[in-house]
Amino acid sequence: MIQKKDSSVSSEVKERLEKLFSEDDGADDDNLFQEDMENPVDSEIRELKAVVLSIDWEINDEIMSGLMKQIDALKKIYQQDQVLILFLQLLGTVGKYIQQKKAKAHPDSIKLLNSAYQSFEKAVTKKQLSEADRKNLLKTEVNRYKELKNQISSQRKAPIILTHETGEYQREQEKNRSESSNFQISPELTFVMEEIKKIIQAEFKILREELRS
Amino acid sequence: MAFINQKNKEVQVKIVYYGPGRGGKTTNLEYVYKKFNHRIKTEMVTIKTQGDRTLFFDFLPFNIGKIKGYDVKIQLYTVPGQVKYNATRALVLRGVDGIVFVADAMTVRKEKNILSLNNLYENLEFYKKDIKQIPLVMQYNKMDLAEQGIPLLSFENLEQMLNSDIKAPAFKASALKGINVVQTMKKIIYMTFISLQKELE
Numbered sequence: 001m002i003q004k005k006d007s008s009v010s011s012e013v014k015e016r017l018e019k020l021f022s023e024d025d026g027a028d029d030d031n032l033f034q035e036d037m038e039n040p041v042d043s044e045i046r047e048l049k050a051v052v053l054s055i056d057w058e059i060n061d062e063i064m065s066g067l068m069k070q071i072d073a074l075k076k077i078y079q080q081d082q083v084l085i086l087f088l089q090l091l092g093t094v095g096k097y098i099q100q101k102k103a104k105a106h107p108d109s110i111k112l113l114n115s116a117y118q119s120f121e122k123a124v125t126k127k128q129l130s131e132a133d134r135k136n137l138l139k140t141e142v143n144r145y146k147e148l149k150n151q152i153s154s155q156r157k158a159p160i161i162l163t164h165e166t167g168e169y170q171r172e173q174e175k176n177r178s179e180s181s182n183f184q185i186s187p188e189l190t191f192v193m194e195e196i197k198k199i200i201q202a203e204f205k206i207l208r209e210e211l212r213s
Numbered sequence: 214m215a216f217i218n219q220k221n222k223e224v225q226v227k228i229v230y231y232g233p234g235r236g237g238k239t240t241n242l243e244y245v246y247k248k249f250n251h252r253i254k255t256e257m258v259t260i261k262t263q264g265d266r267t268l269f270f271d272f273l274p275f276n277i278g279k280i281k282g283y284d285v286k287i288q289l290y291t292v293p294g295q296v297k298y299n300a301t302r303a304l305v306l307r308g309v310d311g312i313v314f315v316a317d318a319m320t321v322r323k324e325k326n327i328l329s330l331n332n333l334y335e336n337l338e339f340y341k342k343d344i345k346q347i348p349l350v351m352q353y354n355k356m357d358l359a360e361q362g363i364p365l366l367s368f369e370n371l372e373q374m375l376n377s378d379i380k381a382p383a384f385k386a387s388a389l390k391g392i393n394v395v396q397t398m399k400k401i402i403y404m405t406f407i408s409l410q411k412e413l414e
């Protein structure tokens with residue numbers, strides 16, 4: 001079908017965007033979401049999952065005490081199940097560490113909290129798992145915990161070279177500089193670096209004003 | 214106001230993805246970059262902190278070709294969502310032409326969405342821009358989490374809470390899965406151009 005050529009800006013933009021960003025069907029994906037859960041799990045577990053996921057986004061006292069409360073509630077429910085109790089103790093220990101260190105917590109501690117939760121959920125919901133399978137799940141998480149503990153204690157011993165938040169970026173920059181003396185900065189990166197400079201200057205200006213007042 | 218260079222016939226459009234921390238702004242840009250990099254041929258610049266959060270902003274520039282004889286460059290930005298980085302957010306908003314507000318559909322993030330929207334309102338006011346006048350698209354992200362049993366705010370609830378006054382076009386989305394990410398972006402670019410139509414015609 002030949003469409004009448006519209007000369008307005010809007011139709012030109014539409015055409016361009018379709019050409020550049022056409023996906024398989026191009027339709028809105030609203031129907032792809034399930035409004036209801038297919039496999040509802042126990043509400044206490046769901047609540048724990050929500051708290052664990054929240055920690056991945058933000059660590060504050062309210063969320064952390066919510067985690068502890070939820071763990072205690074589940075300990076009461078599963079007091080007869082030794083494996084689940086040990087899982088909850090592990091979650092509690094990692095949670096306490098994160099609660100104490102907050103944003104300074106080792107990044108792997110949040111990963112461990114997530115993976116320990118997932119294994120716990122499996123141990124609770126997958127009825128076909130044997131006792132040995134459940135113990136293996138627990139063993140894996142305990143080993144991860146031990147590994148993290150070692151990492152944290154070795155980190156304490158190592159000299160701190162970069163403590164600023166941008167350390168990773170700076171290290172990357174240093175690496176780039178030493179790897180290639182012909183390193184070319186792309187125009188995009190130059191632009192971004194200029195913007196960052198402005199932002200840092202503005203942040204410092206605000207900080208100075210705050211200190212003065 | 215978009216940068217329009219009449220001499221070189223060039224237009225630069227700045228779109229900012231705004232919203233609470235960990236809401237999926239960076240994931241939106243990453244999806245676009247990964248999926249369409251072979252077509253848009255660009256570099257995405259992103260600077261994160263150790264905990265994987267956006268420290269300054271993400272920047273994804275690309276060219277969409279000629280429109281009305283103008284070479285059109287789109288610049289997608291994100292802002293750091295954490296409350297403490299407000300100076301950065303305000304600066305990234307300077308010269309903004311269109312905004313995508315990426316809200317987090319999780320029930321536990323209800324207040325964070327409201328705080329972030331209020332913060333956007335205030336920061337726009339600083340530049341004498343009205344949130345109801347600037348092209349804006351609402352994106353309710355993480356809707357896929359319903360499958361995992363995570364308590365989510367309903368679309369209606371989110372609309373009532375965040376969009377009843379602004380009445381912007383809204384999408385349910387999952388930035389992680391790429392659901393409605395491109396539709397959101399197309400919509401905001403389209404709306405921004407509609408607002409620029411007079412200058413270009």
